Amino acid sequence: MKRTVEEHAARFDEHAPAYDDSKTPEYRACADLVVDHAAPGADDVVLDLGTGTGAIALALAGDAERVVGRDISEGMMDEARAKAADESIENVAFDYGTFREPAYDGPATIVVSNFAMHHLANEEKREAIDRIAAYDPDRFVLGDVMFFGEPDPDEPFFSPDVDDPATVGHLVDALTDAGFAVTAAERVHDQVGVLVAERHSDREAAP
Ligand SMILES: C[S@@+](CC[C@H](N)C(=O)[O-])C[C@H]1O[C@@H](n2cnc3c(N)ncnc32)[C@H](O)[C@@H]1O
Numbered sequence: 001m002k003r004t005v006e007e008h009a010a011r012f013d014e015h016a017p018a019y020d021d022s023k024t025p026e027y028r029a030c031a032d033l034v035v036d037h038a039a040p041g042a043d044d045v046v047l048d049l050g051t052g053t054g055a056i057a058l059a060l061a062g063d064a065e066r067v068v069g070r071d072i073s074e075g076m077m078d079e080a081r082a083k084a085a086d087e088s089i090e091n092v093a094f095d096y097g098t099f100r101e102p103a104y105d106g107p108a109t110i111v112v113s114n115f116a117m118h119h120l121a122n123e124e125k126r127e128a129i130d131r132i133a134a135y136d137p138d139r140f141v142l143g144d145v146m147f148f149g150e151p152d153p154d155e156p157f158f159s160p161d162v163d164d165p166a167t168v169g170h171l172v173d174a175l176t177d178a179g180f181a182v183t184a185a186e187r188v189h190d191q192v193g194v195l196v197a198e199r200h201s202d203r204e205a206a207p
Helices: 005-019 025-038 055-061 074-086 122-134 168-177
Strands: 045-049 066-071 092-096 110-114 139-147 181-189 192-198
Touching: 005 074, 025 055, 025 110, 025 139, 025 181, 025 192, 045 055, 055 066, 055 074, 055 092, 055 110, 066 074, 074 092, 122 139, 122 168, 139 168, 168 181, 168 192
Parallel strands: 045 066, 045 110, 066 092, 110 139
Antiparallel strands: 139 192, 181 192
């Protein structure tokens, strides 16, 4: 991680009030794909890591039993909480938690994360993915800055001083090593995509 958790939190606290007005078309396409692939049912509990102002969490709350949002920036989550209150969405809760220590004991049948994991170094992404796998979710949908090829140094979709995106290959390796089958890879841009990773838990096998 190129900045500490505290430094990232302070940066996002500062950006929080303007964050929802700063979204690019690539971000929007990625978020829509994460929502579509997550597709919770009425019995699903969704965990959204790096939930920010709650774009994904709030979009999924109407279909899920419950949504748990975790983030390190109280400023971002204050925006999320305000939107939940404005929209009278009551089955969503936003609290402090990191990728590696989400401060949530489960259950989580679906885990999602959008535009957040690229703040972690590659080894930390592996640890985060292992932590996600420990929830034994049916699927993990990851939308993020990720490299489908050599990133164009003149047009980075990320800030090299604060962001640390991985290649798609690295993410697929980490997901596969954690016991997921990667069932879809959606390329939004050379540097933005969505991976769908599934596990087949005992829940499906139960009579
Ligand atoms: C670009 S925003 C994305 C927010 C939201 N997922 C969305 O789609 O709009 C990235 C978020 O990741 C959070 N974040 C950064 N590092 C984190 C970490 N180690 N653990 C949890 N959240 C983190 C930031 O606080 C920020 O809210």
